[in-house]
Amino acid sequence: MPTQDESRTVEAVQTTLDIIEFLLERDGAGITEIADELDRSKGTIHGHMSTLYKNEYVIKKDETYRLSLRHLELGETVRDRLQIYDVVTEELDDLSASCGELAQFAMPEHGQAVYIYKSAGENAVQSASSPGKREYMHCLSLGKAMLAHMSARASMRSLIATAFRSILKTQLRLGRLSSMNSKRSASVGTPSIGKRKSRGSAVSLHR
Incomplete structure (x- = not known):
């Protein structure tokens, strides 16, 4: 049974995390592909991708988005803190x-x-x-x-x-x-x- 804190999730944040997981598995995808996979509108996905791009968590080449090296910094930091x-x-x-x-x-x-x-x-x-x-x-x-x-x-x-x-x-x-x-x-x-x-x-x- 989930705790009260565990049940209080934010759908928009979950969508962003789903996008990151999807890009990790596919090594890149476009707006339409992501929207189809996550069953979200292209407008919704475009907003998430713009936010991720602005904060340097993804890179974009032509119409394809990929995870950026920013994630490497996060992983290295977590590992070093062990x-x-x-x-x-x-x-x-x-x-x-x-x-x-x-x-x-x-x-x-x-x-x-x-x-x-x-x-x-x-x-x-x-x-x-x-x-x-x-x-x-x-x-x-x-x-x-x-x-x-x-x-x-x-x-x-x-x-x-x-x-x-x-x-x-x-x-x-x-x-x-x-x-x-x-x-x-x-x-x-x-x-x-x-x-x-x-x-x-x-x-x-x-x-």
């Missing part, structure tokens, strides 16, 4: 170099596992993961390690949130599963313990 990033990169680089496999580090956020860093050894498998990418916890070895060390209530909330999102993104999820099933790999995840700033996070090795 305070554990330098330690994580050093430890994962040592781990992947010593075993020759793919080492990944993720943290929980909004009921999902968010990749923070990955390091590939000389025998590392190919992975579609990338820093900032979000995945359902129960689908990942490191995500399962996170769930195992959460309280029962927190684990249930995460799984409920996952179920809700899966309904909204069924087609996308099926495509990912099809791609994953075509590859043979094995992985193991373990929680990060001891560092206060990294509690709830996890590391995985893939081979």
Whole structure:
């Protein structure tokens, strides 16, 4: 059940966020394409795009809009404020170099596992993961390690949130599963313990 704060959303802000997500997936689109996808009028979308362009969150070439490098600044700032990033990169680089496999580090956020860093050894498998990418916890070895060390209530909330999102993104999820099933790999995840700033996070090795 959503809290009072969670239920107080602003439709215009949601539309802007939907536009950003859409441009992220498509790597650029025009007014008509965005309006059709989001089921909004072209006038409404034009107003949102003008605002995003004025604030330098999108760029425009001909009639196509794309996300700007402003988002890179935001992402880098958020990552640097984690305070554990330098330690994580050093430890994962040592781990992947010593075993020759793919080492990944993720943290929980909004009921999902968010990749923070990955390091590939000389025998590392190919992975579609990338820093900032979000995945359902129960689908990942490191995500399962996170769930195992959460309280029962927190684990249930995460799984409920996952179920809700899966309904909204069924087609996308099926495509990912099809791609994953075509590859043979094995992985193991373990929680990060001891560092206060990294509690709830996890590391995985893939081979």
